Amino acid sequence: MPELPEVETIRRSLTEKLAGLTIDNLDIYFEKIVKEPTDIDRFKEIVTGKKIKGLDRLGKYLLLQLSDNYIIVIHLRMTGRLLYVADYEDVTKHTHLIFHLGNNYHLRFVDVRKFGTIYLLKDNELDTIKGLAHLGPEPLSENFTAQVFADSLKKKSKKIKQVLLDQDIVAGLGNIYADEVLFESHILPDRPANSLKAEEVEELYKSIIKIIKEAIDHRGTTFSDYVDGEGKKGEHQDHLKVYQRTEQPCSRCQCPIKKEKIAGRSSHYCPGCQH
DNA sequence: CTGGTCGCCTGTGGGC
């Protein structure tokens, strides 16, 4: 399930390969993944012949910058993959869209669950995507300050786990890293956000940055689906402290890790050293 | 505004 570190790893793995290439043609096998424009022929028509200028990322969204100020926005949701492969490679099951590149390579969108989404927009229309219109600060940017973060939490009575998953508060955290960040900061996931003490908020703030950085260094977390643009798995699954470690001893206090549904999501935490 | 639930999808794995 690609969260910020996974999407960033995909971006890095594809940038050099794609920059400067032209999209000669495309095959669409599952039209519903294209959300904008609603007319699929128009999508094809505009994209054909465009040059890929570069790749950006906003939260969990991947942005393909195209010539003529167009932009393709991709959200991989849970099982989406974006793969750069030679055109003679077998087209695997669940391949929904293929961009034919000018060098006998393909950029393929593969997604078992079909939840992923693709938008084609002008680069000044990004705000028309709801998830981007109010997207919170990037955790590794200077816009994400302890003060901004503390102010957001003060207004929220929801459980802190749920607030961390809210992309409007801070961009890019998903279920895995929300659990890991809370463990790192010794905070229980069901605490109301506005009940955190100032030093806990500070701890949480630092943990978000630390965990996201480490996960990017490890090129993301692979459980089943996630791979980068070259099909390579990540390594951060070997560094997780609570996620998917139910009943295993906590690395800090040996207490068995608990799993519980919180705000509709499976949540992993240590009842011994998170408070 | 809040909180809860559902729908979108398919593969996997446990229980029987």
Place this chain on the structure above:
DNA sequence: TGCCCACAGGCGACCA
């Protein structure tokens, strides 16, 4: 061996 069902989870939509 096979059937059923819960679960995986990001996010928008919908409702009270």
